[in-house]
Amino acid sequence: xxxxxxxxxxxxxxxxxxxxxxxxxxxxxxxxxxxxxxxxxxxxxxxxxxxxxxxxxxxxxxxxxxxxxxxxxxxxxxxxxxxxxxxxxxxxxxxxxxxxxxxxxxxxxxxxxxxxxxxxxxxxxxxxxxxxxxxxxxxxxxxxxxxxxxxxxxxxxxxxxxxxxxxxxxxxxxxxxxxxxxxxxxxxxxxxxxxxxxxxxxxxxxxxxxxxxxxxxxxxxxxxxxxxxxxxxxxxxxxxxxxxxxxxxxxxxxxxxxxxxxxxxxxxxxxxxxxxxxxxxxxxx
Amino acid sequence: xxxxxxxxxxxxxxxxxxxxxxxxxxxxxxxxxxxxxxxxxxxxxxxxxxxxxxxxxxxxxxxxxxxxxxxxxxxxxxxxxxxxxxxxxxxxxxxxxxxxxxxxxxxxxxxxxxxxxxxxxxxxxxxxxxxxxxxxxxxxxxxxxxxxxxxxxxxxxxxxxxxxxxxxxxxxxxxxxxxxxxxxxxxxxxxxxxxxxxxxxxxxxxxxxxxxxxxxxxxxxxxxxxxxxxxxxxxxxxxxxxxxxxxxxxxxxxxxxxxxxxxxxxxxxxxxxxxxxxxxxxxxxxxxxxxxxxxxxxxxxxxxxxxxxxxxxxxxxxxxxxxxxxxxxxxxxxxxxxxxxxxxxxxxxxxxxxxxxxxxxxxxxxxxxxxxxxxxxxxxxxxxxxxxxxxxxxxxxxxxxxxxxxxxxxxxxxxxxxxxxxxxxxxxxxxxxxxxxxxxxxxxxxxxxxxxxxxxxxxxxxxxxxxxxxxxxxxxxxxxxxxx
Numbered sequence: 001x002x003x004x005x006x007x008x009x010x011x012x013x014x015x016x017x018x019x020x021x022x023x024x025x026x027x028x029x030x031x032x033x034x035x036x037x038x039x040x041x042x043x044x045x046x047x048x049x050x051x052x053x054x055x056x057x058x059x060x061x062x063x064x065x066x067x068x069x070x071x072x073x074x075x076x077x078x079x080x081x082x083x084x085x086x087x088x089x090x091x092x093x094x095x096x097x098x099x100x101x102x103x104x105x106x107x108x109x110x111x112x113x114x115x116x117x118x119x120x121x122x123x124x125x126x127x128x129x130x131x132x133x134x135x136x137x138x139x140x141x142x143x144x145x146x147x148x149x150x151x152x153x154x155x156x157x158x159x160x161x162x163x164x165x166x167x168x169x170x171x172x173x174x175x176x177x178x179x180x181x182x183x184x185x186x187x188x189x190x191x192x193x194x195x196x197x198x199x200x201x202x203x204x205x206x207x208x209x210x211x212x213x214x215x216x217x218x219x220x221x222x223x224x225x226x227x228x229x230x231x232x233x234x235x236x237x238x239x240x241x242x243x244x245x246x247x248x249x250x251x252x253x254x255x256x257x258x259x260x261x262x263x264x265x266x267x268x269x270x271x272x273x274x275x276x277x278x279x280x281x282x283x284x285x
Numbered sequence: 286x287x288x289x290x291x292x293x294x295x296x297x298x299x300x301x302x303x304x305x306x307x308x309x310x311x312x313x314x315x316x317x318x319x320x321x322x323x324x325x326x327x328x329x330x331x332x333x334x335x336x337x338x339x340x341x342x343x344x345x346x347x348x349x350x351x352x353x354x355x356x357x358x359x360x361x362x363x364x365x366x367x368x369x370x371x372x373x374x375x376x377x378x379x380x381x382x383x384x385x386x387x388x389x390x391x392x393x394x395x396x397x398x399x400x401x402x403x404x405x406x407x408x409x410x411x412x413x414x415x416x417x418x419x420x421x422x423x424x425x426x427x428x429x430x431x432x433x434x435x436x437x438x439x440x441x442x443x444x445x446x447x448x449x450x451x452x453x454x455x456x457x458x459x460x461x462x463x464x465x466x467x468x469x470x471x472x473x474x475x476x477x478x479x480x481x482x483x484x485x486x487x488x489x490x491x492x493x494x495x496x497x498x499x500x501x502x503x504x505x506x507x508x509x510x511x512x513x514x515x516x517x518x519x520x521x522x523x524x525x526x527x528x529x530x531x532x533x534x535x536x537x538x539x540x541x542x543x544x545x546x547x548x549x550x551x552x553x554x555x556x557x558x559x560x561x562x563x564x565x566x567x568x569x570x571x572x573x574x575x576x577x578x579x580x581x582x583x584x585x586x587x588x589x590x591x592x593x594x595x596x597x598x599x600x601x602x603x604x605x606x607x608x609x610x611x612x613x614x615x616x617x618x619x620x621x622x623x624x625x626x627x628x629x630x631x632x633x634x635x636x637x638x639x640x641x642x643x644x645x646x647x648x649x650x651x652x653x654x655x656x657x658x659x660x661x662x663x664x665x666x667x668x669x670x671x672x673x674x675x676x677x678x679x680x681x682x683x684x685x686x687x688x689x690x691x692x693x694x695x696x697x698x699x700x701x702x703x704x705x706x707x708x709x710x711x712x713x714x715x716x717x718x719x720x721x722x723x724x725x726x727x728x729x730x731x732x733x734x735x736x737x738x739x740x741x742x743x744x745x746x747x748x749x750x751x752x753x754x755x756x757x758x759x760x761x762x763x764x765x766x767x768x769x
Contacts, residue, residue: 068568085466086509219531221551227542237692251644266568
C-alpha cells in the first residue's frame, strides 16, 4: 500500500498530493502515470506523475476534482493508505530538438511539468504557453517558469496574460519567431486537437498526451483504445504520448464520454451524501 | 467401508446430475449456478467407480491425481482423506473441481464411459474440497526445511499459484508479484462469480500465505521492476513468468472503437474484479444496453453472455462463425447458456459494427457462413455466403474472440526467446526459458488455454526451478552477498 504524505490545495478544485511509494518513485520517468484505487469499493483511475523524489521515495500527483473519485480523494488526510501501481506508460522521448514549445491547458499543465523539465535538461530552448479560464486556474506557474526559458500566459477572460486561447498565442509565436522544432501539447482533447490542426500544415512535430478511460493500465482491457492513423492503439501501453497529427481526436472525445451518465450519477450521490454529513455535524455542534 | 458391489451393480447406478439453480431464477442473480453434491449423492456417485487396475483417468489428468484412490475414500465416507489424496497433486481442488474441462480429460477416458456415462470425477473433487471449506479445518502440506533460495513468481493466476504452492512446499521462499490490486489473475478478473465464487479463490490464496508465500499486489513486473532487476537487485535466485493471455484481440472490422464495444477482458474485469454489477455501491460502472451481441463461442464468450443476462439485458445474442459442434466452450457452459435464454446464431460472423453520429453502437451487420474443407486446426473452414448479410439491432457488442500474450514482461526482458505469436519459448521438461534461472508456464507459453493446464505447467516449472536451484545456482544470492 502507498501512504499519503501530504496534500495541499493549489487552485480551486486542484490538489497536490505527495505519496510515499518508493518502487514507483525510483523508476519514474517523465510522461508516465500511475493507477490509483482509493478503497475496496473504488474505481481505478490513471493519474500522471507530476514529480518524483527517488531518495524520499515519493511521487507528486496534481489532481483536478472533476468526478466522484477525485472529489473523494481530496477528502483524504495525510497518513491515508491507497493502492498505487506504476510507473505505467511509455516515457517521453526526450532529445535536444532545438526549440521546444510546451503548450499546457488546465489540468494538462501537471503532466506537462516533468516533460518541460526533461526537455530543458536535454538542452532544448523551452518556451511554455500556459492557459486557463481564469488566472487562478493557470496552475504550477513557479514550477513551469523554472522549467522553461520563456513563458507566455493566456486566460479566456484576459484577466491574466493574453486574452484568448493557447492556440492564439501559439499562432502569434510562430508568426513572430518562425517554426519551432517541436510542440508538446497537453490539455483538454479539444485544445490538443486545435494545436495539432494548426501545426499539421506547418509540419511541426507535435506530441500530445492522451487521457483515456482505463481499468488496469497494463494493456489488458483495451478500454483506452484509440485510433492513430489507420491503427488501433492502447493509450496505457503504446502511449500516453502520440503524434498529435495522427490522433483521431473526435473519437477520443466521444470515448471519453462513454460513462458520462454513470459518472454524473456517482458525483451527484457523493455530493448529496456529503451535504447530509455536513448538515449532521452542524446539528451536533 | 463402502458397500461391496460387483462391477455390474456399480454400472447400474446412474450418474448423478449436478444440482443447480433453476435457469429462470439464476439468470437474474450472480450466485453460483452449480450447487454441489450432498454427501449421500457423492458416496453413491463414488460407488460407480470400477477401481480399475490400470486407471485411464489418472493419465487423463494434467496433474496426475490418484483419482481411484480419492474416489474410494469418498465411497467410504472419508472425505478429508479423499481431499488429502487430491492435494498431493493439486493444491487448488475447489477451483479445479469447478472449472476443469473434465469431459476432455479424466472423464473422457473413464472406463465406465465406454458404455455408460463417466464417473463424475470433477463433481466429486469439488464436493470434498467444499467439505473442507465449510469446516474451516485446513490440512496444509508440511513445507520442507528452508532452502534459503528466493523465487519470484510473476502473475498470480493459476500457473503462478500452483508454482508458488509447490515451491513453498519444497522449502523455497516465494514472493508472488501481481499487477492488479487483488491476487488471482483470471480466476478473479475473468471467471464470473456464478461459476467460481471469489471467496473460494481468496480462501485458496490465504492457504498459500499460511504456507509462507508472500503476495505483493500493485507491482507491475516490466514497469515497477524488470525480471533482470528482480534477480540482480532484489535478490531472487529464480523467476517464474506466469503472466497469462491478457492482451485482448479485436477483429479489425469497421466500428470496433465505437462506444458500447467492449473486449471480453474489459467487460468481465469491470463486472468481476471491480464489481460493476453493484454500481453505484461500487464506483466502477458498466454501461450495457437491452440488446447485447457477444462475438465468439468459447468459455469466455459464455461467461460474457451469461453475465449480460444477469445484468438485466433482455436480448443476448451469440455470434459464431462455425456451428455448435465446433464451439470451443465446454458443453456444460453451452447448455447453461442455452437454458438461460441466449439467442445463438451459428454460422454467423460480424462484418461491421454500426453506430450513430455520437459514435454509439446501434447494431451489427453480420454475414451467414457455410462450412467448407477442414483448415489447419482440423475444423471445417467457415466461408461467407455472398449476399447473405443482414443487420441485428444491438446497443452493446462484446468481442470474445481470444486473447494473446501481454507483452509488458516479455518486451522488457532482454534475451528472452519468443515465438512468432509473442509466446515465451521454454524447455518442455524444465520450463526454463532462454535465460538461465528464468522459467515460464501457462497461457504466456501455450496461448490461451485452461486453468488446469496452466496449473500443470506451474507445477512442472516448480520441479524445474527446484532442480536448477539445487544443482546449477550454487548458493542463494542473499547468502552469497552476505559472505562476499
